[in-house]
Amino acid sequence: MFDWLQSFADWLIYQVIGIGTESRLGVALSFFVYDVLKILILLFLITVLMGIVNAYFPVERLRDFLNKRKLYGLEYFFASFFGAITPFCSCSSVPLFIGFVQGGIPLGVTFAFLITSPLVNEIALAIFLGMFGIKFTLIYAITGILLGMLGGMVLGKLNLERFLSDWVQQLIQNKNKVQEGFESEKAPFLKRLPHITQEAWGIVKSIVLYVIIGIAIGAFMHGYVPENFFEEYLGDGQWWTVPLAVILAVPLYANAAGIIPVIQVMVVKGIPVGTAIAFMMATIGLSIPEGTLLKKVMSMKLIAIFFGTVAFFIILSGFIFNMVFTTL
Template sequence: MFDWLQHFSDWLIYSVFQIGASTRLGIALNFFVYDVVKILILLFVIVFLMGIINAYLPIEKLRDYLHRKKLYGLEYLFASTFGAITPFCSCSSVPLFIGFVQGGIPLGVTFAFLITSPLVNEVAIALFIGMFGLKATLIYAVSGILLGTIGGWLLGKLKLDHLLSDWVKKILANKLQQFEYEEEKLTFRQRLPEITRGAWDIVKGVVIYVVIGIGIGAAMHGYVPENFFNQYLGGGQWWTVPLAVLVAVPMYANAAGIVPVIQVFVAKGVPLGTAIAFMMATVGLSIPEATLLKKVMTMKLIAIYFGVVTFFIILSGYIFNLIL
């Protein structure tokens, strides 16, 4: 879908600025241009679509439906599975997170999506099958969905809505006022300008976080050497799994981009479970993601979210090393 953007990034960095495609600076800048433009486009489109949904569908009824006890937690599984079939990295998932919260979806259910979306996608699954076989692929995919389901359920039980940022609370308050005072029989054409302005206001509100977050990720992507990780993660000691998760946090890549690196790790002697834990932390616990989330969450909520996900990733790494 974004092939044209990759061509544009290649043209801009390698042809216009004449920076070598194999240089660290060229790799970092290409990554930066591609991801900033992609995420801003996704953010506008998704929030715009959520604005249409909010205007025409009974979001309050959907919210009430998701709260019903008779679902027995399946709403978290549904959200996590939806996250697994959407091809987004962690930073690309943040616009959807904003849209879900804006649409009144319970926070725990939204977290279930946010956790799983970067961890599992169809491209990464295809690569996993080719590189590690069907057994490892099934364990990876199922564990990613379960991690999102259980993590979302736990975060939902903690009742953390009050820790959303004031910016999000203001959006929710304005949405409620809009539903209270808006003329329900307005045509789509009449509502379109207001929906567009709302989407654009949200994009303007987070653009600085997108630029800073992706800038950090691009620097890590272009300048952190691969061999550093092979040297310290290949021993198989008990502490290598937590260490793999910790050193992965400053990194930033999507699952499809990191799977070939994981194959190199395993070939160099890093246990597969440790390598998968590193991959999950890279795509699900990145500093750029935390930077973007700062716009929608307080620091306390970000710390709780990262702490829960970190615990489950480390636990998954140990389990993978036992059964793979």
């Protein structure tokens, strides 16, 4: 689908600029130009599509929907799905987490959203689609949503409300003071589209630096890192490489736009797909900045339980990805 972009990148680097086709710099720059253009195009198109979805199904409607209906467990799916279609990283998801708790949504359901939101969103899907194709993107999206659902269910069963901060406990007690209701605009679609497009372009502009930095790192790795570098440390397929990848990722922090291009090159260099994706999920879903923000709403014990549960499911998904991808 994007062969024309690769041809353009090769023409620009090898003919216009005149860098040799066999040089490491030329390979790296061709990779960089191709991936930047491809990811930005996909990112804008999918962000517009998700903007249309969000315009007709805003946060307040989801909160009311989950509060007013007996869903027999489906509320975890709806919360995870909503987390998947909203463009939030782990840190920016925390304010919505507060709003959900404040609105009276069960804590386990709220955790399902908090887990899924940074792992799977339209930005991650756009980049993943461009780099790995539709089959792997669907597997990644479904796994991320299931991860959020299972994590939310497990955490919900533990009755962890007592470990919320005093500030949040007071919010729950006074939830009748929360502004409720949402009057959606009745404007027709064609009148909404320019605003949706403008918002999508704003999202793209706000993360374009992350895309460029991430792809630049990936391009450097693609052009300069020796073929056996990653295989030597994480590519031997031993069981411990998946948990090791998660542990190494937690101190880091990046959003999907910045880390997925790096993951692509890691896979090319020999790391199993599941190990690389586990590293990616831990980087964007478990971070020190997120833990710092969560201290406002959770005790340290609850943060430890949350991080431990999510880490466990990420490691489990890494093993599953490795098994699935070896059969495809």
